[in-house]
Amino acid sequence: MSRIAVLKGGRSLERHVSLRSGxxxxxxxxxxxxxxxxxxxGTNLVGRLQELRPDLAFIALHGREGEDGTxxxxxxxxxxxxxxxxxxxxxxxxxxxxxxxxMRDRGIPTPDFxxxxxxxxxxxxxxEALPAIEERxxxxxxxxxxxxxxxxxxxxxxxxxxxxxALIAAFSYDRKVLLERHVAGHDLAVSIxxxxxxxxxxxxxxxxxxxxxxxxxxxxxxxxxxxxxLSDEDAARAQQLALDxxxxxxxxxxxxxxLMRDAQTGELTVLEVNAVPGLTDTSLLPQAADEAGLGFDDxxxxxxELASAPTPA
Amino acid sequence: MSSRxxxxxxxxxxxxxxxxxxxxRATSTRSSAMRDLxxxxxxxxxxxxxxxxxxxSVFPAxxxxxxxxxxxxxASARALQYGPTEGxxxxxxxxxxxxxxxxxxxxxxxxxxxxxxxxxxxxxVCRTLVDPGDVIIAEAPTYPGAVPCxxxxxxxxxxxxxxxxxxxxDELEETLDRLEREGRRPKFIYTIPTFHNxxxxxxxxxxxxxxxxxxxxxxxxxLEDNPYGLLRYEGDPLPTLYSLDGGAFVIYxxxxxxxxxxxxxxxxxxxxxxVYQKLNIGKQAADLCSSxxxxxxxxTYFRSGLWAEQLTRFKEVYxxxxxxxxxxxxxxxxPEAAWTRPEGGLFLWATLPDYIDTTDLLARALEDDVAFxxxxxxxxxxxxxSSMRLNFSGVTEDDIRExxxxxxxxVREQVELYGTLTGSAGGxxxxxxxxxxxxxxxxxxxxxxxxxxxxxxxxxxR
Numbered sequence: 001m002s003r004i005a006v007l008k009g010g011r012s013l014e015r016h017v018s019l020r021s022g023x024x025x026x027x028x029x030x031x032x033x034x035x036x037x038x039x040x041x042g043t044n045l046v047g048r049l050q051e052l053r054p055d056l057a058f059i060a061l062h063g064r065e066g067e068d069g070t071x072x073x074x075x076x077x078x079x080x081x082x083x084x085x086x087x088x089x090x091x092x093x094x095x096x097x098x099x100x101x102x103m104r105d106r107g108i109p110t111p112d113f114x115x116x117x118x119x120x121x122x123x124x125x126x127x128e129a130l131p132a133i134e135e136r137x138x139x140x141x142x143x144x145x146x147x148x149x150x151x152x153x154x155x156x157x158x159x160x161x162x163x164x165x166a167l168i169a170a171f172s173y174d175r176k177v178l179l180e181r182h183v184a185g186h187d188l189a190v191s192i193x194x195x196x197x198x199x200x201x202x203x204x205x206x207x208x209x210x211x212x213x214x215x216x217x218x219x220x221x222x223x224x225x226x227x228x229x230l231s232d233e234d235a236a237r238a239q240q241l242a243l244d245x246x247x248x249x250x251x252x253x254x255x256x257x258x259l260m261r262d263a264q265t266g267e268l269t270v271l272e273v274n275a276v277p278g279l280t281d282t283s284l285l286p287q288a289a290d291e292a293g294l295g296f297d298d299x300x301x302x303x304x305e306l307a308s309a310p311t312p313a
Numbered sequence: 314m315s316s317r318x319x320x321x322x323x324x325x326x327x328x329x330x331x332x333x334x335x336x337x338r339a340t341s342t343r344s345s346a347m348r349d350l351x352x353x354x355x356x357x358x359x360x361x362x363x364x365x366x367x368x369x370s371v372f373p374a375x376x377x378x379x380x381x382x383x384x385x386x387x388a389s390a391r392a393l394q395y396g397p398t399e400g401x402x403x404x405x406x407x408x409x410x411x412x413x414x415x416x417x418x419x420x421x422x423x424x425x426x427x428x429x430x431x432x433x434x435x436x437x438v439c440r441t442l443v444d445p446g447d448v449i450i451a452e453a454p455t456y457p458g459a460v461p462c463x464x465x466x467x468x469x470x471x472x473x474x475x476x477x478x479x480x481x482x483d484e485l486e487e488t489l490d491r492l493e494r495e496g497r498r499p500k501f502i503y504t505i506p507t508f509h510n511x512x513x514x515x516x517x518x519x520x521x522x523x524x525x526x527x528x529x530x531x532x533x534x535x536l537e538d539n540p541y542g543l544l545r546y547e548g549d550p551l552p553t554l555y556s557l558d559g560g561a562f563v564i565y566x567x568x569x570x571x572x573x574x575x576x577x578x579x580x581x582x583x584x585x586x587x588v589y590q591k592l593n594i595g596k597q598a599a600d601l602c603s604s605x606x607x608x609x610x611x612x613t614y615f616r617s618g619l620w621a622e623q624l625t626r627f628k629e630v631y632x633x634x635x636x637x638x639x640x641x642x643x644x645x646x647x648p649e650a651a652w653t654r655p656e657g658g659l660f661l662w663a664t665l666p667d668y669i670d671t672t673d674l675l676a677r678a679l680e681d682d683v684a685f686x687x688x689x690x691x692x693x694x695x696x697x698x699s700s701m702r703l704n705f706s707g708v709t710e711d712d713i714r715e716x717x718x719x720x721x722x723x724v725r726e727q728v729e730l731y732g733t734l735t736g737s738a739g740g741x742x743x744x745x746x747x748x749x750x751x752x753x754x755x756x757x758x759x760x761x762x763x764x765x766x767x768x769x770x771x772x773x774x775r
Contacts, residue, residue, distance in 0.1 A: 168669065
């Protein structure tokens, strides 16, 4: 039995989702016989941790606070082992622009993109470059904040006239945004636990033109197909790409890699890596684990085990 | 070891099993990104102009103490007991008294069904009238709190545009004609004619008269939701639809939430006899009866005669807050924005240039610790994306000013950014359309409310 602090909530836009992940993890940990304290992360986090002196921190904190590497950095400083990836992997995964650059440099296919800061438009006249970008990416273009989860602020622009509005929406969430080539096709997720790729999950929205924030977290709005309706080769290729990305960023414990399969060309591309994937009852990673014969409690137990193991130097 | 079924060891397959048990009603109930965003508005450091709360600190604690102990001394056993479904006579008399204060003098205590807040009336009316797929007519925008209720009865909600004079009754008639041609009969028209939530506008007398006529001619029920009528800060009171109609086709919804206390959860309905009977049966099924303790509290309080004075206190506080908000909007919101100027109630409705999405804007505003309700919450058809509801009753004058300043700052940022992105000067050219041609000159500074894209029929007629 260990004393485990479950970090959840926080102030990010994904607070609500995080609270759900956290609650579910707490319940599982209690069933596993651990002494569990849920911490709704706030300004007193360090104090709480110092006072509690947990054997381990389970990070169920989504959004900026949990995923950009800050909390991981703090936990290292306090000498508290924690679940999931370290600060460097988190920081790289959290920033989609950085992650996409790194993947492109390494030859991991990712949809073409251009990234801009607000300052580029304000101070460098980047707006002048929009027509060239629109020509290269072709409509529809996906516009998204560089950092942020759960598809918040992600917009489709089908015409040039829609681009400014989509950019403004994305800039509501971050000072940096990316314009990305839209891949029409299958929305796939490969979850990885301890360097092992789990069966591919395909998310099929029931009634939305786009797999948006709402559909992702609502039972009955999305049908999850696991294993995905892919050929064995495609499934193996998707898993391999996911593992390549996992290794590239130096992930640890678990992660979820989101991919697209182009319906026309069959090409597989990596969209992003989530270093603190959702663990809610509609989240994809637990579903994939379940398909692989790893129930939720077993999954949680395994993540705790991985975090407690001494980190290889 | 205790087990907690709601969040237990469900595997994905278990989850699917639950999902298979959900009713069609429950699956059609929409949750949203907005709900997750709204969860953040409740944090203590956030100045929330998103709430719909009356300020209960305006109600003296000693009065609460006095009335409560009086109830305990005089009627303890009754207060702790079940009561009749239709409500205790004591409180029904108080309600008749309140309705008389709004000009509805012919209401008897027996005509009144006491409910658990006004919200229950909406639920009971839907229960009584709506089968899946039936049409409910509502205003555009409509009360966001009614939206999940309509959704849970699988109603097909058709929204009618409003302007400064409230619901466009001409558009209503056209819509009713169209529905009739399509062989669809609406069950009822849901309206908040006075100090609309979220629109902040009040239906003019000619439109009230016409609406009541339309209901009569077509034998349609109107649900008149009137939580704010007594909170008038300027101008002359207008007759309620109920008093114009005499109760033949109007179901009246009242509540103590805004004139006494939201927490005691006492509202009421007055309805034509056969409808009343069905509402009563529906209420039996829903909760047997409303809290006797709450009802006796209300009755005792009204007997004390303090309510008129308390109402004046609420009005004074809210009127000042409204004025602070209007001044702050004029100072901080810039020429691209427009907003309604409510003569009472708790809310106003602001509309920004159409390239600003207020749901995304809320995410940005929360970074600056300020919140509002994105306009989309008040529509069922995706409109309202550039509008927002602002509440001025539940926040102090200083916070209203600071909150509006912060929202204004992020709006200006986005307007400037749009200017940079499009090469236009800054968006003044993108200002919302001029008020509907039919508005009187005096109302010309009040905004028209957004209409369905491409819907430009019958501008100006009413």
